[in-house]
Amino acid sequence: MSGERRLSGTVLIVGAIxxxxxxVGAYLAAGGSSYEPEKxxxxxKPREWTNxxxxxxxxxxxxxxxxxxxxxxxxxxxxxxARALATPEARERFERRYGIDDEKLAKAIRAGLVRAVDDAxxxxxxxxxxxxxxxxxxxxxxxxxxxxxxxxxxxFLGDVDSFLGPADDIIEELxxxxxxxxxxx
Amino acid sequence: MPQxxxxxxxxxxxxxxxxxxxxxxxxxxxxxxxxxxxxxxxGVTWVxxxxxxxxxxxxxxxxxxxxxxxxxxxxxxxxxxxxGAGLACGLADELSTLIVARCVQALGGALAVTxxxxxxxxxxxxxxxxxxxxxxxxxxGAALGPALGGFLTELVSWQSVFLLQVPVxxxxxxxxxxxxxxEMSTRVIEREVRQTGRPHLWANLAxxxxxxAIAAALFLLVLLLIEGWRLSPIEAAxxxxxxxxxxxxxxxxxxxxxxxxxxxxxxxILVSGGLAGLAFLPKATIALTIPPQILVGIGxxxxxxxxxxxxxxxxxxxxxxxxxxxxxxxxxxxxxxxxLTPIFTADIEEQRHDAINAGTAVILDSSxxxxxxxxxxxxxxxxxxxxQGKVPTIGPAFEPKPADPVERAEVEQLQGxxxxxxxxxxxHAFSTSFxxxxxxxxxxxxxxxxxxxVDL
Numbered sequence: 072m073s074g075e076r077r078l079s080g081t082v083l084i085v086g087a088i089x090x091x092x093x094x095v096g097a098y099l100a101a102g103g104s105s106y107e108p109e110k111x112x113x114x115x116k117p118r119e120w121t122n123x124x125x126x127x128x129x130x131x132x133x134x135x136x137x138x139x140x141x142x143x144x145x146x147x148x149x150x151x152x153a154r155a156l157a158t159p160e161a162r163e164r165f166e167r168r169y170g171i172d173d174e175k176l177a178k179a180i181r182a183g184l185v186r187a188v189d190d191a192x193x194x195x196x197x198x199x200x201x202x203x204x205x206x207x208x209x210x211x212x213x214x215x216x217x218x219x220x221x222x223x224x225x226x227f228l229g230d231v232d233s234f235l236g237p238a239d240d241i242i243e244e245l246x247x248x249x250x251x252x253x254x255x256x
Numbered sequence: 257m258p259q260x261x262x263x264x265x266x267x268x269x270x271x272x273x274x275x276x277x278x279x280x281x282x283x284x285x286x287x288x289x290x291x292x293x294x295x296x297x298x299g300v301t302w303v304x305x306x307x308x309x310x311x312x313x314x315x316x317x318x319x320x321x322x323x324x325x326x327x328x329x330x331x332x333x334x335x336x337x338x339x340g341a342g343l344a345c346g347l348a349d350e351l352s353t354l355i356v357a358r359c360v361q362a363l364g365g366a367l368a369v370t371x372x373x374x375x376x377x378x379x380x381x382x383x384x385x386x387x388x389x390x391x392x393x394x395x396x397g398a399a400l401g402p403a404l405g406g407f408l409t410e411l412v413s414w415q416s417v418f419l420l421q422v423p424v425x426x427x428x429x430x431x432x433x434x435x436x437x438x439e440m441s442t443r444v445i446e447r448e449v450r451q452t453g454r455p456h457l458w459a460n461l462a463x464x465x466x467x468x469a470i471a472a473a474l475f476l477l478v479l480l481l482i483e484g485w486r487l488s489p490i491e492a493a494x495x496x497x498x499x500x501x502x503x504x505x506x507x508x509x510x511x512x513x514x515x516x517x518x519x520x521x522x523x524x525i526l527v528s529g530g531l532a533g534l535a536f537l538p539k540a541t542i543a544l545t546i547p548p549q550i551l552v553g554i555g556x557x558x559x560x561x562x563x564x565x566x567x568x569x570x571x572x573x574x575x576x577x578x579x580x581x582x583x584x585x586x587x588x589x590x591x592x593x594x595x596l597t598p599i600f601t602a603d604i605e606e607q608r609h610d611a612i613n614a615g616t617a618v619i620l621d622s623s624x625x626x627x628x629x630x631x632x633x634x635x636x637x638x639x640x641x642x643x644q645g646k647v648p649t650i651g652p653a654f655e656p657k658p659a660d661p662v663e664r665a666e667v668e669q670l671q672g673x674x675x676x677x678x679x680x681x682x683x684h685a686f687s688t689s690f691x692x693x694x695x696x697x698x699x700x701x702x703x704x705x706x707x708x709x710v711d712l
Contacts, residue, residue: 078509080518087522087555091529094547095536103536106684111613127625134630135620150616150633157634222630 114142114149120194129196136190137221141183145171156218177214184209184217261379267431268372268379269393271335274424275311275365277397277404279304279589280500283475284405284489285414287482292414295351297479297604301597304475305590306355310362312586318363319370319579327575328435331371335432337364339425345418368425369582374575375435383574390578391564398500402474406493455577458707459567460584462520465700466559467585468592469527472693473552474499475593476600476686477534477545483604484682485540495542495549502553509558516562520704523559526551528697535690540679559700560585566707592696600689607685611678618677622670625663632667636674 112118118139120132135149142152147169155165166172171179188206191197197205212220282304290300322330341361348354376386408416474496481492513519533548567581568574616633624632658664 077514078512080513080515080522083513083518083522083558084525087525087529090551091525091532094529094533094551098533098536098538098544101538103538105538106680111617128623131623131625131629138620148613149620150613153616153620153630153633154612157630161634 111148111150114139114147114152118190120190120196129191132194132196133187133191134221136187137180137183139183140186141179141221143186144179144182145169145175156221162218173214177217180214180217180221181210181212184212184220263431264379264435265376265389267428268331268376269389270424270428271331271368271432272372272390272393273397273400274421274428275338275369275397276394277401278307278361278365278421279471280398280401280474281405281408281417282307283478284402284493284496285409285417286475287479288409288414288489289351289354293349293351293354297601298597299351301475301593302351302355303358305593307358307362307365308471308586308589308593310359311366312583312590314363314366315370315583315586316576316579318366319374319575322367322371322374322575327371327374328432328437330367331375331432331435332429334364334367334369334371335425335429337361338368339422339429340364342418342421342425346415346422366579366582370575370579373578375432377574387564387568387574387578391561396504398503400500402478402496402500403493406489406491406496409489411490455580456567456707458703459520459563460580462524462700462703462707463560463563463567463581463584464588464591465696465703466524466527466556466563467588468595469524469531469693469697469700470552470556470560470592471589472592472596472689472696473527473531473534476596476689476693477549479600480683480686481542481545484686485542485679487542495545498546498549499553499556502550503557506554506557507561509554510561516566517704517707519558519562520566520707521701523555523557523562524697524700524704526555527559528555528694530555531690531694531697535687535694537683540676540683555697563704563707592693596689596692599692600686603685603688604682607681611681614677614681615674618674619670622666622673624666624670625658628658628663628667632670 118135120136138149138153138156142149145152151165155161162176166176185206188197188202188209192199192202209217209220286300286303289295289303290297293300318330318334338361341357341364344357345354345361348357373386373390376389377383380386380389405417408414408420477496477499478492481487481495482489487495510519513522530548530551530553533551534545537544537548564581567584568577615636619629619633619636622629657667
């Protein structure tokens with residue numbers, strides 16, 4: 072078969088190595104080995120508040136801080152706790168799995184809410200005038216209301232603002248340039 | 257009156273194609289079987305493992321039986337058993353029944369395939385031509401298998417993949433029956449077995465390793481596409497058809513290189529390179545699976561033909577040595593699946609855990625309304641939990657969308673980010689298994705290097 076084209080075995084092997092290296096190299100260069108799953112953050116580490124611009128954003132960060140504080144107290148991740156608080160069934164599963172009863176959960180959530188108030192005050196999002204009574208209130212709040220507060224912080228903070236807003240106006244009159252909005256974006 | 261050999265050659269080729277394509281046809285039906293029979297990924301793997309294990313164990317004894325009892329009779333009986341067991345597979349409503357039927361089907365298949373290799377030389381006129389017809393039939397079956405399996409699973413059902421094998425096996429058996437009748441009437445059965453040496457250890461060992469890598473490539477890719485990227489069986493079938501298509505299109509390349517050992521080595525390197533490419537996919541997109549599949553396809557065309565030639569070259573009887581190559585290839589598939597299944601099952605489980613946490617973290621850190629985000633976090637984690645390893649379309653968890661356009665846009669962006677995170681996580685879950693499969697292909701280079709140089 073002298074008329075047929077032949078290819079050397081060495082050329083074929085070198086070609087195979089080159090093609091394989093080229094493909095793997097190109098994929099690695101394009102980020103093929105860079106995937107890292109989203110890391111779950113330590114809830115006990117302080118989480119910085121990012122200059123909230125609206126009541127919704129304050130409520131958002133308030134919720135995160137509260138979850139962080141409660142999760143830190145319980146020794147679970149913020150993500151696990153958030154899923155547990157979404158429905159009564161999820162809460163039951165969580166309590167069974169981690170051996171946490173309602174009392175322990177309530178205590179942790181209250182601690183989380185206190186941390187949220189502290190963080191909000193420190194970030195200038197909550198007036199000291201309201202932070203003090205609010206801190207006292209959340210330390211005595213029943214479990215169901217505490218969970219509701221985490222779930223719907225915006226309504227709660229909105230209610231606080233509308234209820235105590237006139238007081239802020241009075242202070243503003245007495246102390247021009249004073250405390251500003253009680254819940255101040 | 258002498259009969260034309262064509263129908264018989266076609267029937268034998270059909271029988272070989274049907275049995276050797278079985279694994280690639282069934283692999284597309286596995287995700288559906290997994291869901292419908294409510295089993296685990298490890299459990300459903302046994303639908304494939306049991307068939308390959310029994311063929312690996314039965315191929316050589318079946319070849320000996322075919323020579324003693326008569327290849328015509330053996331092929332006809334083998335096809336009848338294959339068809340009957342195929343019917344039982346199609347009617348199975350639980351995994352254990354399906355696996356038992358698959359074992360019986362494999363026994364019939366082993367008998368039919370080895371007997372076909374015994375019958376072919378006399379039918380086509382030469383052992384070399386017979387080996388070519390036999391290898392081509394196997395390659396064609398493997399090429400058509402994924403597409404056929406995907407279409408049948410999606411358009412009809414997973415059961416149809418097995419039920420369709422029944423009439424095809426019976427059609428293939430008809431022309432072979434005349435050979436069986438001749439054997440019965442003449443009672444002349446060749447009982448002599450020419451002794452021409454032991455099986456080619458290194459070539460068969462390399463075949464086993466490369467087959468493990470190739471089986472892993474097909475099996476893992478199908479699982480990634482259907483379970484990870486949520487493609488339908490038809491879509492997955494079209495995607496994975498690139499591999500056998502590349503093998504068929506590049507088969508002429510083997511004719512250009514006379515050195516079988518070089519072809520085997522180049523093929524093993526390409527298979528490993530392609531698998532490594534699949535391990536390092538930069539994005540969860542179908543297009544990026546095409547180049548690695550092309551490398552695997554070209555590689556398998558080169559390595560399987562070269563190693564089969566080396567294993568059969570100068571050895572007789574072909575049926576016995578063909579039996580050893582079938583045994584090695586199917587043993588390799590079993591090893592590949594048994595080694596890699598627990599690894600990727602554990603990786604998928606870990607990925608599911610990471611995905612649930614990552615999904616919740618992405619939602620919690622988003623700017624959507626807290627009331628909505630906690631509800632979303634629960635719904636998304638519920639979907640991930642329910643799917644038990646499958647990466648779901650998380651769209652339903654985001655329904656109904658908020659009416660407010662700003663909030664709606666935020667939710668849609670969040671949904672996109674989360675799905676991307678989950679898709680990349682699913683892709684990453686298969687990386688270790690693809691790398692290990694690539695290593696199996698590279699390890700095959702040792703027995704290839706030790707195999708006798710055969711220039712054809």
